[in-house]
Amino acid sequence: MRRVVVTGMGAITCLGYGVVAFWNGLIEGRSGISRITRFDPTGLRNENAGEIKDDVLANAPLPDEDIDEATLFAYLACLEAASDAGLFELSCEERMRVGLVFSTNFGGAGRWEEFASGWLSAQQIDAAQFEQFSFDFATRYVASKFGFLGPTMTLSNSCSSGTSAIGVAMDMIKLGMADIVIAEGHDMLSRFALGGLSILGTITPELIRPFDKRRSGTIFGEGSGALVLEAEEHARKRKAHIYAEVRGYALNSNAYHLTAPSKEGEGMIRILKKALEDSRVSPEQVDYINAHGTGTQPHDPEETCAIKAVLGKRAYEIPVSSIKAAVGHVMAGAGSVEAIATIKAINEGIVPPTLNYGEPDPECDLDYVPNVAREHEVNIAISISAGIGGNNSAVVLSRYNGARRE
Amino acid sequence: MGRVAITGVGLITSIGIQLDEFAKSLFARKCGANQIQDEQSPNIVLLRSRTAYRVTTPLENLIPTKKAYLDRCSALTIASCWLAIKDGGLEITEEEAPNTGICHGTAYGCEDSMLIFWERIEKRGFRGASSIMFTHAYMNTPISLAAIEFNLKGYHCCYSAGMVSGAQAIAGAAMAIIRSLARRILAGGAEAFSGLPFMANCLAGELSPNDDGEELMRPFDVSRNGWVMGEGACMLLLEDEAIARERNAKVLGYISGIGISQASNPNDIGSLSNAIMNSMKYAMCMAGIEPNKIGWICASANGSKKVDEAEAIAIERLFGNAVLVSSVKTAVGETVGAGGAISVCAAIASLLFHKIPPTLFTTKPCANIRLTVEEAMPWNGDKPVLANSIDKGGTAISILVIPPQ
Numbered sequence: 001m002r003r004v005v006v007t008g009m010g011a012i013t014c015l016g017y018g019v020v021a022f023w024n025g026l027i028e029g030r031s032g033i034s035r036i037t038r039f040d041p042t043g044l045r046n047e048n049a050g051e052i053k054d055d056v057l058a059n060a061p062l063p064d065e066d067i068d069e070a071t072l073f074a075y076l077a078c079l080e081a082a083s084d085a086g087l088f089e090l091s092c093e094e095r096m097r098v099g100l101v102f103s104t105n106f107g108g109a110g111r112w113e114e115f116a117s118g119w120l121s122a123q124q125i126d127a128a129q130f131e132q133f134s135f136d137f138a139t140r141y142v143a144s145k146f147g148f149l150g151p152t153m154t155l156s157n158s159c160s161s162g163t164s165a166i167g168v169a170m171d172m173i174k175l176g177m178a179d180i181v182i183a184e185g186h187d188m189l190s191r192f193a194l195g196g197l198s199i200l201g202t203i204t205p206e207l208i209r210p211f212d213k214r215r216s217g218t219i220f221g222e223g224s225g226a227l228v229l230e231a232e233e234h235a236r237k238r239k240a241h242i243y244a245e246v247r248g249y250a251l252n253s254n255a256y257h258l259t260a261p262s263k264e265g266e267g268m269i270r271i272l273k274k275a276l277e278d279s280r281v282s283p284e285q286v287d288y289i290n291a292h293g294t295g296t297q298p299h300d301p302e303e304t305c306a307i308k309a310v311l312g313k314r315a316y317e318i319p320v321s322s323i324k325a326a327v328g329h330v331m332a333g334a335g336s337v338e339a340i341a342t343i344k345a346i347n348e349g350i351v352p353p354t355l356n357y358g359e360p361d362p363e364c365d366l367d368y369v370p371n372v373a374r375e376h377e378v379n380i381a382i383s384i385s386a387g388i389g390g391n392n393s394a395v396v397l398s399r400y401n402g403a404r405r406e
Numbered sequence: 407m408g409r410v411a412i413t414g415v416g417l418i419t420s421i422g423i424q425l426d427e428f429a430k431s432l433f434a435r436k437c438g439a440n441q442i443q444d445e446q447s448p449n450i451v452l453l454r455s456r457t458a459y460r461v462t463t464p465l466e467n468l469i470p471t472k473k474a475y476l477d478r479c480s481a482l483t484i485a486s487c488w489l490a491i492k493d494g495g496l497e498i499t500e501e502e503a504p505n506t507g508i509c510h511g512t513a514y515g516c517e518d519s520m521l522i523f524w525e526r527i528e529k530r531g532f533r534g535a536s537s538i539m540f541t542h543a544y545m546n547t548p549i550s551l552a553a554i555e556f557n558l559k560g561y562h563c564c565y566s567a568g569m570v571s572g573a574q575a576i577a578g579a580a581m582a583i584i585r586s587l588a589r590r591i592l593a594g595g596a597e598a599f600s601g602l603p604f605m606a607n608c609l610a611g612e613l614s615p616n617d618d619g620e621e622l623m624r625p626f627d628v629s630r631n632g633w634v635m636g637e638g639a640c641m642l643l644l645e646d647e648a649i650a651r652e653r654n655a656k657v658l659g660y661i662s663g664i665g666i667s668q669a670s671n672p673n674d675i676g677s678l679s680n681a682i683m684n685s686m687k688y689a690m691c692m693a694g695i696e697p698n699k700i701g702w703i704c705a706s707a708n709g710s711k712k713v714d715e716a717e718a719i720a721i722e723r724l725f726g727n728a729v730l731v732s733s734v735k736t737a738v739g740e741t742v743g744a745g746g747a748i749s750v751c752a753a754i755a756s757l758l759f760h761k762i763p764p765t766l767f768t769t770k771p772c773a774n775i776r777l778t779v780e781e782a783m784p785w786n787g788d789k790p791v792l793a794n795s796i797d798k799g800g801t802a803i804s805i806l807v808i809p810p811q
Contacts (some may be wrong), residue, residue: 042531096667100668105545107566112520113524115602116521116524117524117528119521119602125606128610130602130606131610134568135513135566135567136797136799136801137799139801140799140801143670144671144672149668150668151666151668152801153578155563155564155565156545156546156566157546157562158546164563168563168578171585175581175584177581177688177692192523192524194532195527196540200541250561250587251561252507252559252560253508253550253562255503255559257554258551270559274587388541388544388550389547390550391562
């Protein structure tokens, strides 16, 4: 089967627009989390989030149409990724072989809120609001704007969606359904989502502190990450810059509980084993793990336990970090931006830190790269995601080696 | 691509539960439409569209364990999974659970639960929100609950892409099986009738009657005036062919080709018909099957002025009038996220019962295509069937189903 490589990346997060702003923020140890301004957050467990402020959007190349924020984030990330990969130089015929696999947890949630409120109060409502809520609205919008008319899919695997999209996009290329596929994840901060996540107790009333003993929950963020996946031979033929190789992935379910993690990380153990198996990579070859690391009490030990179970002593020899204290938990976009951070770590030889880390937890006893980025050679890395409903996903990324044989 | 075996069906529609009842009703020209009576909001009374295809069979009896709360979309999903597991004679042991997955599509998911949750926030603020209602309002709640209910620990993916959601789930599952990421996957979609999407589609001029005519779904007819919303669920048990053979499973058909394409401008008939034509071409190409080998096309047509015309043009350009075409949506409604999976089921029914279903209510086709209209048409059931699924937003999916051997 065909090898799949990454030839373009785009991101928009609370750290700014563009992969450079995102990566610089990460390695400088900055956090973009601040008080929510889009709506009145009074009553939420935490009034802060990784919100994309107006000044970030003011410098971005906005489209002419009036679109919801979620679609806007997806559009901007894809615009950067597609430009980066040189996809706008492709002919119309070649664009027929460019597919899209997008993902979102809440679609155009802001527009849905307007529509639903109108319905409840029996006021005049606009069908276009509901249309923009459609989970595939962003997919169709980007396909139409950029003329990418290959296969499209829109996934909604809660917070493991972005990683899932990378895997499904990889399948499309491996099976010859497309030569290039943009794998993307996006979500916006909305009253609906934060209201629910707050009452669930997922949100911390304090600082987000992944893997720290004092951790008490996560902080959500918004944005999008987009990765251009391409068949290796196609990328080489058109002399595209290759950032990394997507070696394999896995998706699964704990089949246990809607919100509680599986016992002793059983589901996550299986996902790591299966992703390594699909990638034909042994645990000893793994140099870095970009963890899901939400900062919730039950999740972080579960993930630690799974990493140790699968990697054995190697788990103690490699860095494991979470970027969620820098950009917030970007929901469906989390897996996408975290995959980008992982690829940057491979390319730059620097691993991003876990911010706000201070007090070690005996249950979380790995090297979490506390607070400061670190130089570290990374050839093969895993990015892990998990989501409400009990689903898990993992993708294995590696430095591109043209001589390697499948 | 290799072949993916279909070894079980879980089907819930307004004209019947499971394949036998569905096929019997379909071939007997039964229509599952009924008047909307009991909507919670007075808003619907004001709308011109008042008909829907709703499932009247109580779902409680189709769900193995009692639940304190279930959104109707989740109930439809769990029930159809249960039916598919039983139909496929599958026992999900602890050993096999990690090899058994689920791919599920829905366009609107748990809209009723979303609305209940939102109403609480509107009235009581963030602190008055309901955590239970929130966890039951996610798009992936139905798939998650099904995984928990049946111990489906393997490949797991939820798709939401309007009317092609279920078809995407089947395509995604087939892709995963071919890639050896799973041995078997329950795949399909579910859609519950819900006031909010009904209202939105009606206001958008999608639903019949979007003119002054009669409220009725007439696919491909010159007088068509929109579609009628339906509800239902269909989950197929898909298995790696060798695994199915190993356990002596009865094979109902094979998926041997998938084509997916996107229109650059869904409002342009030419662009949309190109996408539909490409999706059919890609599916046949993947299966290595020429157009003249296709037995019939289970069309996506639902009475939409724009999409039906584009599909008719695409079929005419690719097949002339040499291939039989039919749409089952007049029988079961436009079941949106379940529609693509139900079309695959109709294809299976035609292969097993040797009949091609009629397209009800269509009297004057809008294009030169061979539409089965009056009665079900007998055939040998020995040729591949293309099951089309098209979203009004311009996504087209074709799934090629070949007969069991």
